[in-house]
Amino acid sequence: xxxxxxxxxxxxxxxxxxxxxxxNQSVTLEELKKLGVFHWKLNADIFETDPELQEIRKEQGYSxxxxxxxxxDTLPNYEDKLKMFFEEHLHLDDEIRYxxxxxxxxxxxxxxxxxxRIAMRKGDLITLPAGIYHRxxxxxxNYTKAMRLFVGEPVWKAYNxxxxxxxxxxxxxxxxxxx
Numbered sequence: 300x301x302x303x304x305x306x307x308x309x310x311x312x313x314x315x316x317x318x319x320x321x322x323n324q325s326v327t328l329e330e331l332k333k334l335g336v337f338h339w340k341l342n343a344d345i346f347e348t349d350p351e352l353q354e355i356r357k358e359q360g361y362s363x364x365x366x367x368x369x370x371x372d373t374l375p376n377y378e379d380k381l382k383m384f385f386e387e388h389l390h391l392d393d394e395i396r397y398x399x400x401x402x403x404x405x406x407x408x409x410x411x412x413x414x415x416r417i418a419m420r421k422g423d424l425i426t427l428p429a430g431i432y433h434r435x436x437x438x439x440x441n442y443t444k445a446m447r448l449f450v451g452e453p454v455w456k457a458y459n460x461x462x463x464x465x466x467x468x469x470x471x472x473x474x475x476x477x478x
């Protein structure tokens with residue numbers, strides 16, 4: 300199955316639920332690309348030796364990587380971390396995540412400021428551009444194992460919305476208006 304994405308409802312129900320509109324309004328990979336969101340489907344079972352992953356890392360300059368397991372029994376301050384990940388924010392650098400096991404959601408804002416939910420499953424690698432408002436959550440399985448990739452040393456700083464004064468946000472918004 301390919302990457303699945305859709306416009307979200309405005310329900311305050313548990314963030315781990317799918318939150319699909321009725322009827323569902325799907326979002327295509329092409330529409331995500333227009334927002335600067337890119338996706339690859341890889342074989343997570345061979346991530347340590349995968350030539351396709353190695354090629355992507357080389358082409359994109361992803362020199363740093365680590366692996367995080369997000370599950371209640373493995374992540375210290377689990378509930379606090381989930382709340383922090385789900386706060387709407389941006390980064391000054393691209394966010395690159397590769398799901399090695401489990402499932403999760405990335406939510407991104409479209410040009411009209413509507414939420415799009417992206418369902419991430421084992422083998423999905425995604426890049427979110429610097430300056431895009433987004434958030435992250437697990438789904439109802441409450442588990443994912445992800446590779447975090449960076450160009451150079453990792454930068455963990457998130458800037459919660461509003462962060463419109465940052466040059467990277469203004470550049471990102473300008474790129475949307477140009478497309």
